[in-house]
Amino acid sequence: MKKNTIHIIADAGATKTEFAVLQDGASVHQFFAAGINANYSSDEQIDKVFVDFVDSLLQAYAKPDRITYYGAGCAGEQNAMRIAAVIARHFPSASFQIYSDLMEACHALCGSQPGLVAILGTGSSSCLYDGKNITKRAPSLGYLIGDEGSGTHLGKKLVSCYMMEQLPSYLVDEIETTFDINPAKVIERIYRKASPNKFFASFAPFVQKHVNDPVIRQLCKESFGEFFDKQIGYYEKGSYETVSLVGSVAFHFKDVIEEVAAERGVKLGTVIGSPMPKLIEFYTQNL
Numbered sequence: 001m002k003k004n005t006i007h008i009i010a011d012a013g014a015t016k017t018e019f020a021v022l023q024d025g026a027s028v029h030q031f032f033a034a035g036i037n038a039n040y041s042s043d044e045q046i047d048k049v050f051v052d053f054v055d056s057l058l059q060a061y062a063k064p065d066r067i068t069y070y071g072a073g074c075a076g077e078q079n080a081m082r083i084a085a086v087i088a089r090h091f092p093s094a095s096f097q098i099y100s101d102l103m104e105a106c107h108a109l110c111g112s113q114p115g116l117v118a119i120l121g122t123g124s125s126s127c128l129y130d131g132k133n134i135t136k137r138a139p140s141l142g143y144l145i146g147d148e149g150s151g152t153h154l155g156k157k158l159v160s161c162y163m164m165e166q167l168p169s170y171l172v173d174e175i176e177t178t179f180d181i182n183p184a185k186v187i188e189r190i191y192r193k194a195s196p197n198k199f200f201a202s203f204a205p206f207v208q209k210h211v212n213d214p215v216i217r218q219l220c221k222e223s224f225g226e227f228f229d230k231q232i233g234y235y236e237k238g239s240y241e242t243v244s245l246v247g248s249v250a251f252h253f254k255d256v257i258e259e260v261a262a263e264r265g266v267k268l269g270t271v272i273g274s275p276m277p278k279l280i281e282f283y284t285q286n287l
Helices: 043-057 077-090 101-109 151-163 169-179 183-191 196-201 204-209 214-234 248-252 254-263 276-285
Strands: 006-012 016-023 026-034 066-071 095-100 115-120 124-129 134-137 243-246 268-272
Touching: 006 276, 016 043, 016 276, 026 043, 026 276, 043 077, 066 077, 066 101, 077 095, 095 101, 101 115, 101 124, 101 134, 101 243, 101 268, 101 276, 115 214, 115 248, 124 214, 151 169, 151 183, 151 196, 151 204, 151 214, 151 248, 169 204, 183 196, 204 214, 204 248, 214 254, 248 254, 248 268, 254 268
Parallel strands: 006 066, 066 095, 115 243, 243 268
Antiparallel strands: 006 016, 016 026, 115 124, 124 134
């Protein structure tokens, strides 16, 4: 490996994009930018994230020799090609690889070992990994009819309870004050404005704050129950020993998830919030 080799690792999720700069195999800097989900982000939005990143990167470092991009919505060839076009335009001399966020979860949670992994963040998804390739994955249905157990799913359940007047008054008052909403504003925000998934996901921190409230805890258990029943239940029991999780929801709601998993006889493996530290370790050890 030539000296001063720059390797960029990009972790692009719906909420934020994290860039790690590795120089000669060692992590030297991290940048944060707006989120990218190739299923929902336009080419212009994707390009804007890279423009901002390039401006920050070149103030301190040379152009990269290699880029590894992990992104939401990149499992399909069409979206991967869209990301490839943006990378090639900004870094024409760099080699690059594009992986789905599920492969990112596999690399971060399992490295080169097999396992069943799942993402629980703004969205949710899962797959079986043989240590090199994804061998089976549950259908990814998005926030409208899927994403069970995700931040978006938790938010949808909370908003639904709010709209159906199923929450105690003290929670209603705090929701309306915190988010400056009322039923009419909720309808407008969901059906007349862009990115309703982000609107729903914005309620996840509120759910976390009140996770020990009996009403909210039951809401969480229902959401995570659907995740285990639909996402994890998609795989035959004998095909895995543990379920490893990555994502902000997995990390912050770990105790509730463990409770729901135990009720279903599922054993949890590794649970981490951000994949980036493990990815840096993975690429440092596999130069």
